[in-house]
Amino acid sequence: MGSASLRLVAEAVDDGLIRISITDPEADGSGIIVDSMSQQAMEEELDLLRRALDQTPMLVWRQDHDKRVTWANAAYLRQAETQMKAPVSWPLPKLMEPPAPVPGGGTSPARRASLEDNGVVSWYDCHTHKVGDETTMLFAVPADAAVRAERSLREFVQTLTKTFADLPIGLAIFDRERHLQLFNPSLIDLTGLSAGFLTARPTLFDFLDKLRELRMVPEPKDYRHWRQQMANLENAATTGRHVETWSLPGGQTYRVTGRPHPDGAVAFLFEDITSEISLTRKFRAELSLGTNVLDGIEDALIVFAPGDQVIMTNQAYRDLWGQPTASMSASLGAWQQQIEPGPGFTALQERLAANPDGAVRDNGVMFGPNRQLLQWSVSPLGVGRQMVRFRSSDLPIQADDTFELQALAAVVRTG
Template sequence: MPGEYPLPAGQAVSGGHQDSQMARSSGRWQTMRRLGGRAAVVLLGATALCAPFGFAHAQQAAVASLPVSTAEVIQLAMFVGVMGAALISAIALIREKGRIGAENAELRGRVADLNASLQRSEALLNLRDQRVIVWANENKKPELVGSLPLETGAPDDRAAFLGFGRWLMPRSAAALENAIAALRDKGTAFELIAETHANAALEVHGRKSGAHVIVRFVSISEAQRGQARLKLENQRLSAEYETLIGLMDAIDMPFWMRDGDGRLKWVNKAFAKAVEAVDSSAAIRDGKEFLGTQSREAIAQQHQLRPLFQQTLSTVIDGDRKMFAVTDIVGKEGSAGIAADMSAAEAIREEYSLVVRSHADTLDQVATAVATFDAGQKLRFYNNAFQKLWDLDAGYISSAPDNALLLDRLRSERKLPEQQEWRRWKENLLSAYRAVDPQEHLWHLPDGRTIRVVANPQPKGGVTWVFENLTERIDLESRYTTAVRVQGETLDNLAEGVVVFGPDGRIRLFNPAFGQLWGVSPEALRQSTHISAIRAECDTRADKSPWGDFVSAVTGFDERSDRHGQTELKNGSVLQHAVIHLPNGQVMLTFVDVTDSVNVERALKDKNEALRRADQIKNEFVQHVSYELRSPLTNIIGFTELLSLPGTGPLSPRQREYVEHIGSSSGVLLTIVNDILDLATVDAGIMQLDISEVHVDRAIEAAAELVADRLEEHSIKLAIEVKSAPKSFNGDETRVRQILYNLLSNAVNYAPAASTITLACRQLAEGVEFSVHDDGPGMPPEVLDTMFQRFESRVNGGRKRGAGLGLSIVKSFVELHGGSVRIDSGKDRGTTVICLFPDVPAGVRVAAE
């Protein structure tokens, strides 16, 4: 203890001050010893010095007084020497004693100072605001000095105090144990803040001085306590920060932190991997961003309104666009964010939503009413059939009503079956929420409906109710029974023969008409009769019996396909039969007597063949006459032109008029003959188109010149619209001019006097379109259907009746080009004939007549 060893304790506590004082005291004792030695030497020296002096003095005395003997002189000299030495020694001793007394007084003062310093050190060590642990090399057992306040929670007991984990926080105890071990083994000094279980902070200092290891616990002041708390908080925050950073670096979600300027200052490994960087430092150094510019701008704009940003954004990772749930929060010194990959979750969620929506849509289309109640007996789903079945308003049914309350409401509205004990019936019904297996009930409603109710318990405690309306089913079963009887009666009275064979080839059903048509005896027509027996009896009644095919269709393994045919019996009857495969594997044969219809059909075919041959003869006659007329017409036209020449001789006005009429009539007749020949060429399929570049303006101008006289005769104007027309297109220019001439001639024939005919051409995506419009009386619908037929000539308000070949020629020539012709006409809105030529002509092909 310090009381038992004051000097070591003082040295341990105060340091080097006492050591210096002890050194000075030791020096003074040594000085005193040296001074004593010196006095003896001086005394001896004085004696030695005084001996000659005494001897000389004795000689002088002897000379002065002769009676003195030599012995006396020697004695006197020795006495004088001894007295001188004694005197000198006395003087030296007196001086040394004074010096030693002064030094002793000084030493006593210093010892008093040391005792006071020791008492002060012991008083300081024994204060209740610090405690010291001292380890000495020769004594491994530590010594404890001082004590700590009770409010710190530090125990006074030695063993309890040295067990740091009992009264210090685990983190502080572990840090202190490690620091003391390093201090004792390596002499590493430390200073740390320890936190007790009583939430008190202690300053702990560790030092190694000479042979002692000292650890001091100090209870700090309030200001220091606040600083200590801040240190502890800093230590805790640093540890938590390192833990969080480690966690953020370990998770497989990109995480980033930015400084106040928005630059990246830390990213985790997942971020670096997502941006294809070598490591986190490379990602920060290169400024690689996980989100796109637009997404970062959206985050910055959101931060201006509020610090937290939460939204699902898309970005490209490894070449694939993925969805991430981004959470970014901004603080005073920067921001931090994390992105969770929601691609798989979004896909699953979307698929789940689609499945739920699909199931809901499917159930809405089902006629069976379905309703699902959760574990709290609240309605969570219903389909349209459920709402229609109970006739519930949408507002009430959408409010998630309770199952029991819904039953009470249906009962009050008299929609549920009447029960003698309603409460027990309802409790029995709602016991489905506690059941394991489905329950089934049959309700007969007051309105006459029959409902099959199935309560299917759900794994999470709910129940799905299925309400199947059996009213129609029961009604259908009744109707089916009635229909079967009616069908039997109907089949028995049908004129059509019907027989049904099963998969085994035996009769399942037949009617009397079948036996009558084939002459089968009643004994053979039984439900157990095999088809081979029927075939044996029917084969003899037909010239070409179809019963071999019937047997194959009934008993064979060929493809089950329906067939139809016709058979003529030896008695002259004609039966039309049908082989129909039924869904249940049976085969039905039907037979209809069509003898009268066949006879009529044969007569009609003979008549049609006669008409076709007559039409062919007519066409051949017209073609022959056309060829035969062409040569005489050419001669007539030639002689008429010859008579008109001045060199032939003068003609009277009447004769000249007759010649002009003969020429014009011959020209019209020649045109008709040429048209007939062209149509004959088209019909023969030998007409060839001379495809070349057709100039639109030139073709229109040529056609207009041909009808200029007729336009002038009736004061009709021709308006040409070619603003949207192409300069040229590919086609047969001669036939195009002929088409336009026929269209204009037809328009002139029907246009009123002093009116305007419009010829337009424009370029369309499908090709080049020509249209000719006149303000004539128009064509009724029944006339439009026959306008393209040959020799169909109708005046219909026109000036003269033609041969009826103009539009036929137009249609044939346009279709030879691969185009089409249509007429837009109506009463009091004139007629427009529209011809469409393709950009690429179809070439030489046969025109449809």
């Protein structure tokens, strides 16, 4: 301590106890005036600071320039006794390796350290603060809760990653700065992008530009139009769920879904729907073929569903009765307005009003819209559906034959 000299006196007080006194020889006999109020305030403040440091849950200690522990709070001493399995003595043990002090003073960034006791690991965030040239204050803040949260988050991300890895749909998640943060293997399989390119965290537009180079986006009219289209895709994805269908030059069809994620992120899903589109086209072609076949039949056909809804007609029916109505009752009303009702039409009404799978009367004859003779038949199609067929007869109808034809319609049965 410079040129100052101190007097050290060691005295045996009791068995095993020694009292050591250090005094300043120059201060002996000199009168020192102390303000009692200031002395009391300093003692109270000192007691407060000591209690605060001893009651804090974090470990606080001081090291000299040789990294020897020269002071520690109560929490540090308790932890040292737990580690040593016995009461501690000077010099105090060093429990953990702190981060290096920041040159020029200041508090260092946190460094994670751990202590183990009977298999139980405790975690701390360690900080150092340089005090003068030879002393360093160190702080170890308990971080068990943070470590558990980080572990839970890591396990959750690993679970999601394993789930995403098994998905047949390509996934790409971009952060708020539009850098790629997460992708799954299916994205590589569907787009042909290399793993090295994706792990380099490209931006969204770099990602889309690369897809364009690989011909994995719809063929654009020009580059400016394509960039505007991709910008619209990003904007739509950030404001809400957005779905596009990409018909690729190679013949594949992709469904691209964009949806917003928390904190301004956006996710894109790439799904290969080529087989689905092919199946849909095949189904539509078969449906169109069936419709053309029905329209080629000369008999007028109409099919009713279990709820009396009209589900199908052919061209001959539309030529005979006009545009179809939505229900059976509306169809009967439309037929009745175009003909002179007779026994044959009444029999058709009774058949349609009966159990669809029953048989009140399956066929008969009636007058048509142009007073032609129509043969009708009702055929059950299963599941409550039934089909009505109208076939025109070539027999000429005279005006004075009305009564006889009505009587004939009541009794004649045709196949």
